[in-house]
Amino acid sequence: MPDHEQELRFGIFPTPEAARLDDLLGLVQLAEVEGLDLVSVQDHPYQAKFVDTWTLLSVLGARTSTLTLAPNVASLPLRPPVVLAKAAATLDLVTGGRVELGLGAGAFWDAIVAAGGPRRTPKEAVDALDEAVQLIKAYWAGGTVRFEGEHYRSVGLHAGPRPAHDIPVWLGAYKPRMLRLTGRLADGWVPSMGYADPPDLPEMSAAVDEAALAAGRSPASIRRVYNVFGRFGTGADFLQGRPHEWAEQLAELTLEVGTSTYVLGTDDPDAVRRWATEVAPAVRELVDAERGRRARGEAPSAEPTAAPEGVPARQALEVRATPAPDAPVAGDVPWDEADRPTHDEPVDASYAPELQAHAQHLVDIHDALRSELAQVRDLLDQVRRGRLTVGVARSAINTTTLRQNSWTLGAYCESYCRIVTGHHTLEDHSLFPHLRRTEPGLRPVLARLEHEHLVIHEVLEEFDRALVRLVTDDGTGPSGEDALDAVQHSVDRLTDTLLSHLAYEEQELIGPLARHGIA
CATH class of the missing domain: 1.20.120 (Four Helix Bundle (Hemerythrin (Met), subunit A))
Incomplete structure (x- = not known):
């Protein structure tokens, strides 16, 4: 499987529990300061313990300045496509182009019906998602929207506002029809561990690639987003070991399967800090080194390896403090x-x-x-x-x-x-x-x-x-x-x-x- 050489990104996937909102806001603040790239939030409007995803994303957008924001993934049966398109465009404008839109065909149908949504068969759910992606993108293009489908229609709608940038659409996809739809229409594919574990990814990714090529698209135009879950420790299983072992495993997924965005499901500040400061830089270093070798035509390493653990080399202090100005502007510093x-x-x-x-x-x-x-x-x-x-x-x-x-x-x-x-x-x-x-x-x-x-x-x-x-x-x-x-x-x-x-x-x-x- 190819490495699509996409830029690596790392994010978090916190639980939107109403009872722990202060913890969530602090966690997102920590993620931004530590240099992570994105925060995504699950969308289950029928879950009594969770706050509303779009309202929460709006608050996070106002309280951050660098993080990309995304529902992961929006429950389409309870989110009308036109309303969803307008909400995403608005948040994109407010945040200066920091929104990506994850969409899901729907699950937990009893709960969806209880919340007033439709009950759809698997075929109907995929067909409705197909229509929704087309309608949402037509809305973002502006002008008068004319769309008539089996599940959604919009005839003569004056669309607007346009988003601040071309919002990428991710699709949560696992089954063949959904994977083909992803390759044909989507900008990102977002599977999750537990539903698609690492051994499953090569075959599923290949299905996305084949559908993209059949639609005249480059497979590299579809970002591979992976929701991951793990525990720092000494285990040998996937994401159960030490940070450098996490880095080796994720780098291998990037280089062999093409996965380029990793979203860690956690509510633990320590895990966020280690994810941002230990795992992410190590993955980037491993991937950059291997890509460099491949670009030079050198034989690829048997497997990416991290620097051995141990006492690091030490040197003189090279970081320098920035001095205060020689003379104050107002001469009114409120302390001695x-x-x-x-x-x-x-x-x-x-x-x-x-x-x-x-x-x-x-x-x-x-x-x-x-x-x-x-x-x-x-x-x-x-x-x-x-x-x-x-x-x-x-x-x-x-x-x-x-x-x-x-x-x-x-x-x-x-x-x-x-x-x-x-x-x-x-x-x-x-x-x-x-x-x-x-x-x-x-x-x-x-x-x-x-x-x-x-x-x-x-x-x-x-x-x-x-x-x-x-x-x-x-x-x-x-x-x-x-x-x-x-x-x-x-x-x-x-x-x-x-x-x-x-x-x-x-x-x-x-x-x-x-x-x-x-x-």
Whole structure:
């Protein structure tokens, strides 16, 4: 079976239980900060313990800025295709093109009927799904939709809005007719362990490929998404061993079957962290190495192998902290920088490359926040110069991660330490308790950083209030000028506060992170 050389992606598949929503929101936040690519949610409207999938995806879209969002998979018998197409297009617009649509023909028919849906035979279910995919794609194309099928019709509908990008359609498929439909119409195939285990995948994937070729499509245009479940341990079975063994097994699926997206079903933060920081990078490394060998015409390895476990090579600290600006903008930092506690970095310390990557991740996240703050300052400058209206500027500001996700300000630390906004906490699985245990001398620094998180949140709220006053006055007249001055002062204060804090955090945490890692 071929490797279709698709880009690898990794995501999670949390349980949408109403009783554990805080846990789910924290888990998704952790997934984003750890660098995962997507979050998908099962759709069972008749399940009393679960929240509504589309409402939940909308909340997740508002609270994240990088994760792709997908139902996995939407229950088509209870989701009219036109309504589903509009919901997906709307969420895609709101999130800036981060939606993919997983569709299922239906299961649990007694429950579907109890919820007011139709009872369909297997043939009817596949036929209805075929029609739904065509109708949904016609809707996204815009214009007047004219579609008449046995199960769905739409005659003269004025479709809109169009989504922000071409939304890929995944199909959950196992049986021959569904696999052929996937190859003919879909953009992704999404089987699940338990229904299709690894030994079953080659034959099923081949059926998708054959149908794609018969329809004049490239098999490589169909992404292979696999919902997986496992447990980190010492077992020999699939996804039952250590992270490097998981990586070897998944890399083999990619290279031999073409699977390129792996979605881990879990509600455990520790599993999410290991999935993102240990398994995903190792799979990418193994696959890239083997693809490189194949591209050079070298004989493929008998099987992909991971680097042996053991004590990693150690080297000097290469990650560097970003210093704070020499002069403050407003001169109104809400704390005394001189009384900050510090720690002494060991003179002869050496650092493993893998752990230095954790320290570099902190700097990368901070650089993104610095960049967005610079964009905010530029937008306000354009308003003052008359090149941009107040409404447009505030709209642009509100789309930045800094504003949109103010509840995760300092995203890296806020995912491993106590979430200072009070929205959610990961106290039992956090960075600061980890560093308190591994490096007790760092405790005064960590206490100060937690205090500064609280202060930064207050400064952000002040900035938000100033923005609200500005858009209310529309920036015109004397009151508008006053409102604009207030926003400028608040963003100057935020600049001084945030840049000071980020520099201090990097100065104190880069070394410990490069020695002890994140967990």
